[in-house]
Structures are given as C-alpha cells and as structure tokens.
Amino acid sequence: MTESSQWSKKLGRMRTRWFDEVDPTNPFPEYPRPQMVRNEWINLNGLWDYQITSQYEENVENFKGKILVPFPIESLLSGVENCLLPTDRLWYRRTFRIPIDWNKNKVLLHFGAVDWESTVWVNGSEMGSHKGGYSPFSFDITHSLLPDEENVIVVKVYDPTDKGHQPFGKQTLKPKTVFYTPSSGIWQTVWLEMVPSTYIESFKLTPNIDNSTLHIIPQIQGDNSDETELLIKISKNGNEITTKKSPSNESVVIKLENPQFWSPESPELYDVQLILFHQGTQVDIIDSYFAMRKFSLKKGPTGIPQFYLNNKPYFMIGPLDQGFWPDGLYTAPSEAAIVWDIEMTKNFGFNMIRKHIKTEPARWYHYCDKLGIIVWQDMPNGGKMRLIPPGMILMALGKTVDDTKKYKKFGYENPTDRKQFEIELKELVDTFYNIPSIAIWVPFNEAWGQFDSKRIAEWIMKYDPSRLVDHASGWLDHGSGHFKSLHNYRDTFKMPEDTQDRGILLSETGGYTLPISGHVWNPKKKFGYKTSTNKNELHAAYRNMVENVLKPAVERGLSGVVYTQTSDVEIEYNGLVTYDRQVLKMDPDVIKPLNESLRKIFPKS
Structure with a gap:
C-alpha cells in the first residue's frame, strides 16, 4: 500500500x-x-x-x-x-x-x-x-x-x-x-x-537612501577568526554593480551609485550574494536580495505628521488581510494562491496590506517585495480579550486603561506569559527585518492582550529604527509609537485634534458585507458591519466611504486607511472576494479609481 x-x-x-x-x-x-x-x-x-x-x-x-x-x-x-x-x-x-x-x-x-x-x-x-x-x-x-x-x-x-x-x-x-x-x-x-563547518548563520541588511549605502551585519557560525572573509557582490538585472571583501567578523557598508528606489509603483530590487572564505577557500555562498527604500514620518503642510516613502509624502490604502483559507486555514493551498491574493489586491488599486494578527511564510513577503506592496505587520495577540466590548466604549469616549498595572484585564497577569510574548515579538522582528516591503510594526490590536504598550513600542523603535510603529491599533492609545491609530466602522469620521505629534491612521474601516449564495461558510450564521444585497449596493457603499468619510480626512493629512477586508473568513462576509476565492464581490475597475483619487489629494510638501 x-x-x-x-x-x-x-x-x-x-x-x-x-x-x-x-x-x-x-x-x-x-x-x-x-x-x-x-x-x-x-x-x-x-x-x-x-x-x-x-x-x-x-x-x-x-x-x-x-x-x-x-x-x-x-x-x-x-x-x-x-x-x-x-x-x-x-x-x-x-x-x-x-x-x-x-x-x-x-x-x-x-x-x-x-x-x-x-x-x-x-x-x-x-x-x-x-x-x-x-x-x-x-x-x-x-x-x-x-x-x-x-x-x-x-x-x-x-x-x-x-x-x-x-x-x-x-x-x-x-x-x-x-x-x-x-x-x-x-x-x-x-x-x-x-x-559547512563554518557558515553564514544570518545577516542583517539595512539600506540608507540618504547616503546611498547598504549596511550588512553578518553572523558567522564556526571559525569567525581573521582567517575568515566575506565577499559581497551586488547586482541588478544580472549585471554586477559592485563588490567588496572584508573580515567576516565586521559589519560592511557598501556604496551604491545612483540607486533606484523601491516603491509599490516601481518595486526595484537588487540581488546580493554573500560568499564566505575560510583560509582562502570558498566554503559557503548565499543568494539574497534587498531594496533601497526609506519609511519615515514628517510634519506635512497641514501641520499633521505624515507618512513618507523615500522622503516624499505617500498615502497608503489597503485591505486587512487575515491570511486564512477554507481548505488550508493558516496555510495557503499553494504558492499560486499566495500570488493570486496579492495580485488581486493590487488590481483593486491598493498599495498596502495590513497582515492582521498573523504572520506568513517568507515567500508571501517575497511576493510583496517583488510585486510592490507595502506591509503593516501585526504581532499575533496572546493574553485574553476581556475588554470587549468595554474597549469600544472607552475608545468612543476618548479614554484608556492603564496597561502597565492592570494586567489581569488583558489576560497577562502571569509575568511568564508577558515574557513569552516579548520573546516571540523579538523573533518576529528578527525574522522579517530584511523584508523591504514591511513599513510598520503593530504590536497590539484593540487591547487584545495589550500590556506595557508604551515601553514595548519604544523598544521596537530603538531595536528597528528603519521602520515605524503603530503601538496600539484601535482602542487603547497610550501616546506612543509614530501614529494615533483608530478603528471606525461608521459612516462618519472625525480627525483627532490631539495626536501628540504623531501621524494618524484609520487602521480599520469599511467592512461592508455581501454574502454570495453557494460561497458561504455557514448559511445559518453571518457577521459583518453593514450588509448589501448586491454588487451595486456594495459599490455605492464603498464610493460613499471614499467621497464622504475618507477624502476630508486625507486632505487634512490622514496617512493610511485599512479596509476590512481581503477575503471573507468563515462567517465574516465582508471580503473583496469570497472565502474560496471564487467570486470577486466588487469590480476592480470601479474601486481602483476611487482608491487612486485618495492618493492624489494627499497633502504634498
């Protein structure tokens, strides 16, 4: 058998x-x-x-x-x-x-x-x-x-x-x-x-577009003495640009002439090869890639700090992406399925994806790098969700809860559990540090297992200064990170007046629901925010959101919007596409121009 x-x-x-x-x-x-x-x-x-x-x-x-x-x-x-x-x-x-x-x-x-x-x-x-x-x-x-x-x-x-x-x-x-x-x-x-017995265990790649350099920090396992050297070759489109050789136990800075910058509109990538020599003999070789790009926050013409990509104001809009599949759950059925999701997202005119409370295999991020889409990466939550619905009420009232003492409210009264969260958070940042497309780390969402958010945000900002931090997406803001981050599923939205010198994100909105017969997880159950009965109604709801809810905020300097969501997930029927990825519920030709209209009105310096 x-x-x-x-x-x-x-x-x-x-x-x-x-x-x-x-x-x-x-x-x-x-x-x-x-x-x-x-x-x-x-x-x-x-x-x-x-x-x-x-x-x-x-x-x-x-x-x-x-x-x-x-x-x-x-x-x-x-x-x-x-x-x-x-x-x-x-x-x-x-x-x-x-x-x-x-x-x-x-x-x-x-x-x-x-x-x-x-x-x-x-x-x-x-x-x-x-x-x-x-x-x-x-x-x-x-x-x-x-x-x-x-x-x-x-x-x-x-x-x-x-x-x-x-x-x-x-x-x-x-x-x-x-x-x-x-x-x-x-x-x-x-x-x-x-x-081999002496090999390249890992390396960090940090681009700097302001001085046209790539900083490489190698980590060698085995004999990392003066007898071990690292040869670095950088190329683009098969053409070698520059090489540099240095001791393997030292960091390396490589100058690039007139580098091409990465963006969703032009996802320029460079190839880098790391070749390890021990006592003059080549022992290990790694093929990798990187991008020259910069994510930053700078005060815009309206006085509100705005997101900048490569030193230019850049408005981000994209879907909340849960990363679930009806046949594979956390695991997509194939690489072709992964690529299809990302390409579909781009076809709708989105330039960003918020990977929501989940991570993906490295190849998912590779296609975000290659196809050109910015990623906001959430940390999967732990603890308990004891502040639902009180958290929503507190957000509506503009109040918060002290997350440095009342750990039990967040399900993190045990210090061992809090330590484990921070271990896994560091692993997440280390694992994806080299990914060009990741722009924002999101350690907490809607108070789910939130604790010490100000301290943790400050740690991430220091540990990885090349990216921005949305420290508490949605509910319990503690004035830290680079953004004041709001969730709003109503048909009205008011920009906050006091941002504490941070940018503003509408990190969840929309969620318009349309179940498609024959493509639902459970016909007897349904969850969503506002239900439409057909595609035209769904288009109208999205158009109203853009014209009447988002545009006034974008004109004032709102840096990014996350629409809920990429696909239906189980009994949530508010996706751009059904859970089985069989039916697009909105037309890209209708939604893409609306998304692009927001980017055109984003304040420029």
Missing part, C-alpha cells in the same frame, strides 16, 4: 480553486527562504505519520495514519481535519536519507513554523524544543544522523489555542464572529539544509 493511498483530502464544505492541484507527494516545493538561498537542501513536506495522544504520553510507537505537511491538522488539506485540544498532544513521524556527499558537512533541520510548542527527536535523540507558533527555528542534527541509512524525525506538538495565554491570534476552539478555526501543528515548510 502506498503512502498516498492511506491519505485523502477531506471534501469539506468549502474549497479554493487550487484545492485539486495540491500534490501530496510535493506540496510547496519552492525553496522556503528567498532572502537566504542555498543550493543544497531537501524538502520534507509531504505525507508524515501522525497520532494524537493524551498529554501524559511520553512516546508513541503506533501511528494512526497520514497527515499532509505543512497543513494544520484542523484543515481539509491535512487529510485529518481534527481539532487539537489543550489536553492532547500531536505527534508526527517521517523518515529520510542523507545524500552521500553531505556526510562530511553539517546538516540543519528547519521548521518554518509550528503552532505552538514543539519538541523534536532525530533517531531517538532529542534535538530540542521551541515555543512560538509564528517564527522559524532550526536544529543542528549532524551528530544524530545515520549515514547511508533511514533516519527518523519525530515531532511532538502542544497547542492550547485560546485556552492558553501564548500568542494565538484569531484562533479559537469555539469559532464565532471574528474568531476562527485553529491551525495547530506544522503549518509551514520543513526542510533539511547542508552547510
């Missing part, structure tokens, strides 16, 4: 157009880390053995069946569609062989993301554990490998979802309104990579 005969896709209530194209022998075959590419790697996606046990089981001998990695166990595409409870443990197992020519080098085992806590064994030896459902992690498994034999990986996963206090985003064990089905376990690519 073949592995694929022991597994089948679940034919659930809703599937995307890419569902039938998913190959269980080769899902997500693309190299998963486009800004740090090596040639020697093995993709471990595909069918793995799985079993669900109680929390008390310390090992598993007998496995239940097959699960398709990297799809969460709750998803159709996993082939299981089973909800993992906090008292459960999810076990994975698969075998692999190492190529003969890898035997004299190190082997790294990489996980793109596993939600939430995972422990990994190779051939019975524990490699380590990782907490955090949204960041990649790796283990050096070299000394546990069996050359010329089958090697066995076992992974154990614990995920309390919203019964815990760890970052979990919008996942819930009881889906309702704006909270959705969980995505437990492995949900991004797993792969093996061969590296």
